[in-house]
Amino acid sequence: MESERIGIVVDIEKKASKVSIKLEGKLKIGDKVKIVSSGTEALATIRDLSIVGIGINEGFPGDVVETTFDSGNVGINSEVYKVKV
Numbered sequence: 001m002e003s004e005r006i007g008i009v010v011d012i013e014k015k016a017s018k019v020s021i022k023l024e025g026k027l028k029i030g031d032k033v034k035i036v037s038s039g040t041e042a043l044a045t046i047r048d049l050s051i052v053g054i055g056i057n058e059g060f061p062g063d064v065v066e067t068t069f070d071s072g073n074v075g076i077n078s079e080v081y082k083v084k085v
Contacts, residue, residue, distance in 0.1 A: 002083075002084045005024065006024055006080055007021045025061060026058060027082065031046045031082055031083075033083060049066070053066075
């Protein structure tokens with residue numbers, strides 16, 4: 001499974017199961033991602049994206065986007081990869 005690094009986790013809201021990602025590449029709804037933290041990987045499909053609470057369909061390099069993600073093993077500075085299917 002090929003992947004491309006697209007950003008890092010900069011904030012986590014565990015109660016809301018949300019993570020904020022500083023993007024280095026494009027990310028859109030429907031993309032499959034993996035977040036790598038301390039030797040563990042978490043996979044998910046992006047179902048929602050927002051910037052400052054405003055829903056968007058796609059984020060671009062430099063954006064800080066928020067998405068729903070089970071943040072159980074995810075930490076600040078975890079690397080985010082887009083999985084190419």
